[in-house]
Amino acid sequence: MLHIIGLGLAVDGISKKGIDILKSCKKIYLENYTVEFPYNTRGLAELLGKKKIHPANRKFVESLRIVDEAKKLDIALLVYGSPLTATTHISILDEAKKSGVITKVIHSASIFDAVGETGLQLYKFGKTASLPNLEADSYINIIKENLQIGAHTLILVDIGMRFEVVIKKLKEDSEKKDLTLKKIIVCQRLGTNQSEIFYKGFEKLEKLEGEDEIRAPFCMVVPGKMHFLEKEFLDNFK
Structure with missing residues (x-):
């Protein structure tokens, strides 16, 4: 049996x-390539009664070996946030079902609902954009498409990128694509004790350092057309 479990x-x-x-699983894997954990993962072992947790990188997960193991044993795959937001995890679930492996998904909180802490209404978000650690700038097209219909845009960031690099890339790419962004929202480590939300223009965001330095994992939001209540709530983060 295969359990895909969200860690929140x-x-x-x-x-x-x-x-x-x-507690009843014979083997536990921790997917470790889609996010920078905001905590020491050794704490998970203590929380789970010191059971051994095996790290699972992209190569291992995409090989689908975990499905073969689940044909014989109770296997768990731990995923940061919600368990099915990444395409790879859907592929694992699909392959398991095709192979006759019994599956169970345990859902948990993720950035897709935690971003509601900004005060923006979740049903007004459009397509999610991914800012890559590459020269590609096609993610700007998603932001522009969302803005055309008044929708907010959640921007996820490639693992390993420093905030100063991300904010510089977003600024340069938006200017190159003739997109004017006066203010954006930056969310740091939502759902943890180190949660912070900033709502500023590029110039002020570029100056964040010291205690205000943005720490991974973080994401950004480009607001679309806002209700007056959304605007009032965002004023708390100026």
Whole structure:
């Protein structure tokens, strides 16, 4: 049997149901390539009664070896945030079902609902954009398309990118694509004790340092057409 379990956003974000299931699993994997964890993952082992947790990189997960193991044993794959936001995890679930492996998904909080802490209404978000650690700038097209219909844009960032590099790239790419962004929202480590939200223009965001330095994982939001209540709430983060 294969269990795909969401960890939520903090070290203690996993549900009681998830913890109970892990107690009976013969092998536990931790997917470690889609996010920079905001905590030391050794804390997970302590939370789970010091059970051994095997790191699972992209090569291992995409090989689908975990499905073969689940044909014989109870296997768990731990995923930061919600368990099915990455395409790879859907592929694992699909392959398991095709192979006759019994599957169970345990959901948890993710950035897709935690971003509601900005005060923006979740149903007004459009397509999600991914800012890559490459010269590509096609993600700007998604922002522009969302703005055309008044929708907000959640921007996810490639793992390993420093904030100063990200904000510089967003500024340069938007200017190159004739997109004017007066203010954007930056969300740091939502769902943890180190959660911070900033709503500023590029010039002020570029000057964040010291105690205000943005730490991974972080994401950004480009607001679309806002209701007056959304505007009022965002004023808390100026």
